[in-house]
Amino acid sequence: ISMAATQNIKDKQFIKTANVNMEVKNVYESTISIENYLKQNGGFVTNSNLRSNIISEESYDVSDEKAMLIKKYTVENLMQVRIPTEKLGEFLQFIHKQNLFLNHRTITADDVTSNIKLAKLEQSRIQKTENNIAKLKTDKDKVELANQNLNENNQLQIENFNIADQLKYSTVDIYIKEPKTQISEIEITNTNSIDNKYQFNFFFEAKNAIIDGYYFIQETF
Helix, strand or coil: CCHHHHCCCCCCCEEEEEEEEEEECCHHHHHHHHHHHHHHCCCEEEEEEEEEEEEEEEEEECCCCEEEEEEEEEEEEEEEEEEEHHHHHHHHHHHHCCEEEEEEEEEEEEECHHHHHHHHHHHHHHHHHHHHHHCCCCCHHHHHHHHHHHHHHHHHHHHHHHHHHHHHEEEEEEEEECCCCEEEEEEEECHHHHHHHHHCCHHHHHHHHHHHHHHHHHHHC
């Protein structure tokens, strides 16, 4: 596992993310396995898009009543998960065990140490501004300044929360697919036989033709 997934440097703060694209034996089983691992290790799934891509489908008659629908398809899943940052390396090792062929893997560690220090300085500035505003005479301008300062403080709190959340939980995007085409055999009704059964009835059509002909001759006379 890359050092970027596990590094811990004094006085440094890293937001870690990963992107994994690989082929597995069974997409559904790998998906369940990943979800169970996350559940047991304090992680969670934010998105999972499991789908079958139809390559072709053909129906074949096997009797007058039954036919067989043959579907050829591939299965894939695009997931986004969150895992406690201290367990990112172990999680990447776990999903690597599901791997038949690794297309690519990217691990990123963004150093946000300066962002955190800047946020603390901004918090101090906002607090000083609040104290200075409190000393002003109450009027329309003071209310407007107080509102602006409060809004800046709220925005800063949201940014601090987002950074803290990203530091605590790493985001991992996972794309898994099966390397071979799957085949599904589905028993269906033989619609061709039904169509042929009711498409033409000789005696019924002959009777109608005679009746229509009689009325035509009668109308002609």
